[in-house]
Amino acid sequence: MPEYRTRRLSRRRVALTAPLTVLAMVAACSAPGAQESPSGQTSAAVSTELGSEQITLEMYAETGFPLAKALAEEFTKQHPNVKFNVREDQFTVIVENAPRVMASDNAPDIIRLPTMVDLVKDGLLKNLDPYFAAYGWDKFPASQLVQLRVAEGGRPRGTGSLYAMGLGYAITGVFYNKQLAQKVGMTQPPATVAEFEDLLAKAKAANVQPIMQFNKNTAGINFPHQALQNQFGDPAQIADWIFQKPGATFDTPAALKATQTIQKWAQAGYFPKDANAIDYTAMMGQFQKGGGLFMFNGDWESANLDKSMPGNVGFFLFPGETAGAKHVAMSAPNTFGVSAKAKHPDAAAFFLNWVHTNDKAREISVKNGGTSPGGPPNLAVPPAAEGTVLAQTLKASAQLGAENGAVDFTANATGAIFASAITPEMQKLVAGQQTPEGYVKAVQAEYEKELSK
Amino acid sequence: MTTAPSRVTAQRAGLSRPARPGRPTPVPPRRRRWLRLARWSGWLWVLPALLMYAIFVLRPLALTFQYSLYHWNGIGVARWAGLENYVTVFTDRDLLKIVGNAFVLIIFFSFIPVGLGLVIAALVRRISSGPFGTAVRTILFLPQVIPLVAAGIAWSWLLSSTGLVNQLLRGIGLDGLARAWLGEFDTALPSVGLIGAWVLLGLCTILLITGMSKIDPALYESARLDGAGPIREFLAITLPSLRQEIGVCLTVTVIAALASFDIVYIATGGGPGLQTTVPGLEIYRLAFAQRQVGLASALGVVLMALVLICVLPIQRLTREDKG
Numbered sequence: 001m002p003e004y005r006t007r008r009l010s011r012r013r014v015a016l017t018a019p020l021t022v023l024a025m026v027a028a029c030s031a032p033g034a035q036e037s038p039s040g041q042t043s044a045a046v047s048t049e050l051g052s053e054q055i056t057l058e059m060y061a062e063t064g065f066p067l068a069k070a071l072a073e074e075f076t077k078q079h080p081n082v083k084f085n086v087r088e089d090q091f092t093v094i095v096e097n098a099p100r101v102m103a104s105d106n107a108p109d110i111i112r113l114p115t116m117v118d119l120v121k122d123g124l125l126k127n128l129d130p131y132f133a134a135y136g137w138d139k140f141p142a143s144q145l146v147q148l149r150v151a152e153g154g155r156p157r158g159t160g161s162l163y164a165m166g167l168g169y170a171i172t173g174v175f176y177n178k179q180l181a182q183k184v185g186m187t188q189p190p191a192t193v194a195e196f197e198d199l200l201a202k203a204k205a206a207n208v209q210p211i212m213q214f215n216k217n218t219a220g221i222n223f224p225h226q227a228l229q230n231q232f233g234d235p236a237q238i239a240d241w242i243f244q245k246p247g248a249t250f251d252t253p254a255a256l257k258a259t260q261t262i263q264k265w266a267q268a269g270y271f272p273k274d275a276n277a278i279d280y281t282a283m284m285g286q287f288q289k290g291g292g293l294f295m296f297n298g299d300w301e302s303a304n305l306d307k308s309m310p311g312n313v314g315f316f317l318f319p320g321e322t323a324g325a326k327h328v329a330m331s332a333p334n335t336f337g338v339s340a341k342a343k344h345p346d347a348a349a350f351f352l353n354w355v356h357t358n359d360k361a362r363e364i365s366v367k368n369g370g371t372s373p374g375g376p377p378n379l380a381v382p383p384a385a386e387g388t389v390l391a392q393t394l395k396a397s398a399q400l401g402a403e404n405g406a407v408d409f410t411a412n413a414t415g416a417i418f419a420s421a422i423t424p425e426m427q428k429l430v431a432g433q434q435t436p437e438g439y440v441k442a443v444q445a446e447y448e449k450e451l452s453k
Numbered sequence: 454m455t456t457a458p459s460r461v462t463a464q465r466a467g468l469s470r471p472a473r474p475g476r477p478t479p480v481p482p483r484r485r486r487w488l489r490l491a492r493w494s495g496w497l498w499v500l501p502a503l504l505m506y507a508i509f510v511l512r513p514l515a516l517t518f519q520y521s522l523y524h525w526n527g528i529g530v531a532r533w534a535g536l537e538n539y540v541t542v543f544t545d546r547d548l549l550k551i552v553g554n555a556f557v558l559i560i561f562f563s564f565i566p567v568g569l570g571l572v573i574a575a576l577v578r579r580i581s582s583g584p585f586g587t588a589v590r591t592i593l594f595l596p597q598v599i600p601l602v603a604a605g606i607a608w609s610w611l612l613s614s615t616g617l618v619n620q621l622l623r624g625i626g627l628d629g630l631a632r633a634w635l636g637e638f639d640t641a642l643p644s645v646g647l648i649g650a651w652v653l654l655g656l657c658t659i660l661l662i663t664g665m666s667k668i669d670p671a672l673y674e675s676a677r678l679d680g681a682g683p684i685r686e687f688l689a690i691t692l693p694s695l696r697q698e699i700g701v702c703l704t705v706t707v708i709a710a711l712a713s714f715d716i717v718y719i720a721t722g723g724g725p726g727l728q729t730t731v732p733g734l735e736i737y738r739l740a741f742a743q744r745q746v747g748l749a750s751a752l753g754v755v756l757m758a759l760v761l762i763c764v765l766p767i768q769r770l771t772r773e774d775k776g
Contacts, residue, residue: 277636
């Protein structure tokens with residue numbers, strides 16, 4: 001049947017044509033992406049005046065944390081000519097979206113930032129140095145803004161130009177359930193790591209879940225891991241690694257000892273048996289229901305916990321190895337930057353300065369955000385009600401500042417280290433599928449892989 | 454052009470005349486030109502669809518292939534990589550494990566729903582008509598209607614350490630079996646697989662019941678007269694008659710297994726470790742979280758090839774023989 005054969009033939013021809021068309025289309029295209037590296041753009045002339053022109057600031061913020069929106073509303077109340085258009089997404093979504101959103105023609109003016117290094121490298125973030133000078137942010141404690149500095153070309157962090165500001169400065173530590181603490185005979189927060197471990201053992205013996213921690217899609221056990229790592233060695237080493245300083249390594253005795261301790265805790269049943277199946281929300285729910293004595297978390301939950309378990313929750317900074325040792329805690333600004341393509345960069349910078357210096361704004365940072373508002377040290381931190389956990393975290397925040405013990409999160413070292421190494425390897429570790437030595441080596445290997453890109 | 458259609462019709466009529474094999478009819482040059490035009494006029498009708506296809510399928514396909522040849526973070530300067538990304542896909546131990554996971558899921562997403570579907574279909578075939586049959590079909594098909602994300606959430610509750618599954622196990626005294634099904638290394642992948650099996654079982658069963666209803670009852674009758682039992686009936690009549698339906702089921706479910714994303718993303722997020730990470734999830738992570746658009750594209754191209762390699766033989770084997 002010739003007709004059938006023709007059809008077969010033409011079908012074969014079509015089958016051949018499709019990939020050829022694809023190949024031809026590929027050949028016709030040029031390389032994707034930007035054609036050359038953007039140079040460090042620092043527009044010299046900036047203004048600290050808000051003006052009276054009607055403008056709308058585009059803000060891209062994190063959902064579930066109402067602080068940014070509350071600050072925006074208050075700002076509009078005080079400056080009616082500035083309105084906000086707030087778009088909210090989950091943090092992980094912002095992490096994924098930020099580069100494309102900022103590279104688009106509708107780049108937001110103010111944006112909650114994931115790690116900044118890649119964004120600076122790709123020229124997507126506005127250099128805030130001119131505003132730093134114009135607003136006199138040099139009066140802020142230098143340690144407050146150090147995490148927000150990035151050297152030219154994107155590496156290392158912790159030095160170079162300022163690229164963001166914090167909408168509040170968070171610290172982490174250990175929340176505890178007061179009723180359960182009483183049950184296991186805990187009368188005051190532990191003063192050493194050994195004392196803390198003693199309490200864990202007591203809790204276990206009293207049939208109380210010692211630590212309620214999530215470890216599902218993002219490794220929550222990295223909180224206690226770094227809390228230990230901070231105490232076992234020089235925190236500067238950790239900071240160098242996070243800031244991508246040349247030669248920095250994760251494979252240190254301190255990190256190894258921390259990992260061994262975590263494994264020991266996991267084997268002793270101090271973490272929930274199904275920690276690898278518990279996500280952040282589930283952890284919060286469980287802790288609020290009395291499902292654990294301790295929870296490693298940040299002060300952003302203070303206000304929330306004051307509401308959900310009033311009077312029944314306490315907070316302490318994770319102790320050192322010896323009593324009286326300097327406190328070191330993971331602490332990071334609630335980072336917000338200005339897009340390089342922002343339509344109203346001056347107004348955005350005005351807002352960031354206002355957040356740090358306006359009385360009402362500082363109050364909102366404390367009451368809504370549960371965190372220290374930062375800013376110049378001569379401005380008092382608005383007080384929280386006595387006896388609340390919020391008051392305790394604010395006190396801890398001031399103490400940490402005085403001891404100069406803030407260190408960034410290891411999870412922030414590179415854009416993907418958390419997802420590609422820390423999370424899966426930590427899950428393996430607590431399930432007994434990875435050795436402590438294997439863990440530190442795996443994290444370091446992934447880190448090197450990412451830096452060599 | 455305006456007069457063309459009628460002539461085209463005439464030409465078509467000419468074309469449809471049975472050709473005599475071995476002796477090609479000589480075609481005059483003018484007619485040959487019309488013949489060619491007629492052939493091309495067909496393309497005019499498919500042009501709109503073709504255009505859409507080119508924009509939304511071929512172009513992204515081409516771009517994916519192009520990106521796979523570069524090291525690129527999606528924004529900055531792209532560096533030519535040649536086949537490096539493909540080498541990584543085929544040599545990186547993690548990525549190979551991830552592809553392996555997808556093949557394990559084929560057992561759960563394809564073989565269990567099709568196998569179990571055949572058994573259920575054979576059992577409910579007799580009651581497939583009437584209100585009771587409708588109810589059965591609705592219940593079976595229900596998982597297909599529920600969004601996969603909702604199914605994932607519901608199942609992750611059921612399978613959690615305090616969930617219904619463990620409560621049931623403890624209730625009947627099997628405390629030793631209770632565990633965090635989605636959180637443990639041994640049980641996470643099979644648990645995700647079972648969620649997929651649950652989702653796809655209904656679709657397969659309904660397709661197979663429909664297929665069975667088309668089988669000539671006379672065949673069964675004659676088989677029974679020949680002394681065949683229900684199992685013999687099933688093997689000799691039902692199974693061969695369902696060849697095409699089984700082909701469709703396998704094609705759909707194998708693709709669902711290899712390209713799975715939503716159930717895994719919701720139920721486990723790929724964890725613990727990389728135990729339940731599948732290529733679809735890894736492509737998304739590589740492209741958006743790790744910003745390795747090139748490697749993600751290469752994995753995407755490889756995944757497409759894998760789907761074709763798995764599905765084309767199924768299509769060929771289950772195609773109805775042409776007379």
